[in-house]
Amino acid sequence: MAAETSLPSAAVRYWNDAEMLECVSVIPEAPNVCTFCFVAPSGALFSYLPGQFVTLELPVPGGPLYRTYTISSSPSRPLSITVTVKAQPNSIGTRWMLDNLRPGMRIKALGPAGHFTSHHHPAEKFLFISAGSGITPMMSMVTYMYDLGRIPDVVFVNCAKRPSDIVFRERLEHIASRIDGIELRWVVEEGDRFQPWTGYKGMFNQLMLGLTAPDYLEREVFCCGPEPFMQAVRDALAGLGFDMDHYHQESFQPSVEEEDRDATEGDVVPEDAKAEVSFLDSGIVQTCKETDTILATARAAGLNIPSGCTFGVCGTCKIKKKSGQVHMVHNGGITDDDIEDGYVLACCSHPIGKVEVEA
Template identity: 65%
Template sequence: MAKKSLNWEVAPWNDSQMLECAMVVPENDDTASFTFRAPNGAWFDYQPGQFITLDLPVDPKKGAKGNVQRTYTISSSPSRPLSISITVKAQSTSIGTRWMLDNLKPGMQIKAFGPAGIFSFHRHPAQKYLMISAGSGITPMMSMTTWAWDSGQMPDIVFVHAAKRPSEIIFRERLEQFANRVPGLQLRFTVEESDPFRAWPGYKGRLSQIMLGLMAPDYLEREVFCCGPEPFMQAVREMLQSLGYDMSRYHQESFGLAVSTEADAPVIDDVTPGEGVKAEITFADSGLVVGCGETDTVLAVAKRSGLNIPSGCTFGLCGTCKIKKLSGEVHMVHNGGISDDDIAEGYILACCSNPMGKISVAV
């Protein structure tokens, strides 16, 4: 059987054409890479970081044959135009991805649309990049990094990725092969927990300001690309904002929202402490009501008012200044000194909590 080859006489594959599944490669549990080729031998031209939309023959309501459309970031690079790949990870609520993992095999054809999307470092050229991802958010970073490798002119990239365990870091071996050959790629992985009976020499714990500073000390000089679940990206944004990063150089791609054009891009409107905006803290146990600004921390206001809140590190790591918030909202960017359970119960770290309007604390 003759092998298919690149046909430069055929126009590149584009919107609303069939793709033939050529290969399925398991990555880890409930995660696989699907490689497609164009039946007519067309080649693939796109920007690294873009996505395609697949028309999948599954009915999400009845389980009968039907169609659902799902967007997936391309994990391959246009520097390798013979094929195109996506890497998918099924969640508990997945429908289209679950169907792909259970049913899509080499030789089957799927209708696809695209490529599309604005999340690409081709649109924001720079000498130094900081790529930050979590889970399957690693896919556009892999596409861009592969392009950089194939170009022969690897820029300075710090590649930060967060995963639950080392065994769940998608593309780990391939990225390490790249990094072992060029000085321009620095890998920084952090995990929630290590795998049983396997030593883990890397970072451990949720990504924090301190960790980010160790991973990329020159982060202020880098163009940042971020992809992952929205809570993760929000935490990254808050870290960068509190560290004085120029957020016009920050770019993100959401799991749930595929953005095709700049006009479609949602406005990031995070609530952050405003310069010159007035706030008020009621120290309930002491009977003091103190006016302040939103950029003041609860700890700083307490000290100015003659109140003693035990503290240590003053940057949200040690947890010494944990207090109970009775009412109101604070903006807190911590470094691991407080648990999610404590936050859910209303506790805050005074050293890194800014009052957003009027609040009351048990001090």
């Protein structure tokens, strides 16, 4: 979906990932959380759906490293895009961004991509539930709804460790103060010493769900956050009789349900047998087991195929298969059209016998 613009130019250009992104600002949001704003050096506009993500190629020592981040800005504001990232104790890529990425630097990005968007599930009433940096797709979607100028019906629940950890709090409270229809519900585990807290406190559960959104059964639910948090939300909704066809989540961690889902080229299952992958661009032939992925086989051969999530969500490792058969179990990171055109995701494709790929 192309974002509308009132610019007078008759030939509007849109950014694609053949062009690098230029960082123009870095905005601190919370402890170990920053928003990075990027523009296209050519002046191209950005077109994407609210809630989608990009994969950044980060030049870390020993890299490059590919990391997938949800776009926190809205396509209704197409002059730039932002990603808001939180560094965990074991972060490598995100830590590099916070310590090194500065205005004027350019990095490569892949995308936008992703199916976690309210555009795919139109409804009269929405419930956005997030924790930590999982607030980013919700911020994009609610900003888009605000910019439309119509009155939405959104209950926006965000959970954080403490009040100072709530990302976008002031910005969201400003939006909610300007129009009706956006109800904010902050939930924290503990208070801040110098900031008395009078809102919800505790862990998200069925009781908290009923308090924050009493009419949750009537709403389209979008959820994003750490996997244990999303599991708690799923359990709370299912236990209260919610129709889970109206539940949607964004996750860059594999779930048992998704790992078991079969999305193969043919009804085949990899075995502990020998296979062979020919990387045509590099002229390398590497033997492996059928239980190995093409990505793991490439790395064993000393090849660097770009990859992000490594389990079939982000689509960063998409490559063209020229011959042979693979067993591919993905999580939405590749389209049916791409599969029909011969593309596979290296991170979740297992070679069956001899396979040739462009890499």
